[in-house]
Amino acid sequence: MKQSSDRPLGVTRRRVLEVGTIASALSFVRDPRLAQADTLSDAEASPNLVTVGLQINGRAHTLTLDPRTTLLDALREHLGLTGTKKGCDQGQCGACTVIVNGQRINSCLTLAVMHAGDEITTIEGLANDDGLHPMQAAFVRRDALQCGYCTPGQICSAVAVLAEHKAGWPSYATADIASEPMLTEAEIRERMSGNICRCSAYPNIVAAIRDVVEGDRT
């Protein structure tokens, strides 16, 4: 790809893609908070704006939003947290997975205004000053991706899978539903079925998650 050498000084790859897609010089100067109209299928004026406080990756944000704004669009278009990806935008692919109050959800199928006071963790919030989150490191070590578009959702989902397992939650792969299952390959595959990988990197995704499970056990 010769994209990087074409990149105008100080303009991110994402902005270059936006210009290419939208073919509008305005994209260079556009405030992300004004991007809302692009993300709604209907440009009609909203009857009411709503102010909502969101706790994202340990930081408080106050946003004034059209109530139609999904949590996904609030993260990406209003807060610039573009690590969370928009894939299908209808809850089928899992690319938009974030962790809300400790549980993974599809951020495309929920409205931002419904999350006042909730603790939201995105892929940007997993690493800390000590380095990558163990799940991120395992994905790197195992080369658990090709194009990488689904990866933030895969990693957020996998982190939450481990918490669900620690809480003793069963899955459809659990033979005795009242037992506390081991996180076998079959269990991991079933629990991760809401995250689709177009490149089919599944074997290495499962291997990365197993590494973290086994690391936790030792």
Next chain:
Amino acid sequence: MKPFHYERSSDVSSACAVAARPASKFVAGGTNLIDLMKLEIETPAQIIDINALPLGGIEETPEQGLRIGALVTNSALAADMNVRRKYPLLSQAILAGASGQLRNKATTGGNLLQRTRCPYFYDTTKPCNKRQPGSGCAALEGLNRMNAVLGVSDNCIAAHPSDMAVAMTALDARIETIAADGATRTIPIDGLYRAPGDTPNIETVLQPGELIKSVVLPPPPPGRQIYRKVRDRASYAFALVSVAAIVAHEKNHVQDARVAFGGISYKPWRSAQAESTLSGASLTRSSYDAAGTAALKNARGYGHNNFKIPLARRTLRAALAEVTGTI
């Protein structure tokens, strides 16, 4: 998405009063409603966020059953140890549906009221009597592989997509509601859904502003429980056919059986015919096949979904063989 007014409600009676106004919708998990709003299939003028209402929690009832709050998530319900021990088919059914992310948001009340996944209901360029009354049914002559074979009409052959509701139907669950005027009532789950007839756009007996507060499970009936689901993918796919069965048996014959099917009708399909055929029957393949034949006697295929009729019979046979240990 069409603009709407958003309101977060903190008490049940005001939520119901607001919701009784035209074009109002409750939202809890939102995993189905928000998807449909993006497609402008649902176009509420007002949505009432009920997540702050005190409708959570799972408690034992005096009769040794369970009362499940309408806002209990599918994940929490499936993971509840009382449910896993006493109603294992309910946990199995919930875990057979959707994905981990969706089950974390989807609620008990919302799961019951989710809309069909008929592709013509979703395709706003095609006729659909459920989406636009009087426009016709594109599924009748269309790609109707996922559609229903029992209890439907020539105005609509949409199938109910829930797994959870199939298990609840086998368990004789009761739905507790509160209306806009404060009146409460209890609806047997089998009476919650309306047959499509001439008005497939009206799917339940609930009135405008009427809110599901809780679902009550009677004590589990005797016998072993099973939920068996057949689908195109091993995970994260809607049922082609599913069977919830509860069977009590002595050494050689059935004492009591309950059978409900998913994926074949506008509602979870409890089969009194299969149950009476099984009562007292021997634990043999021919008994199981007779039950399936009785259950599907009035079934009608619409072309692409003809396969569901023999598939439902075979799925019942396999479920009965497994639950009685007579494979």
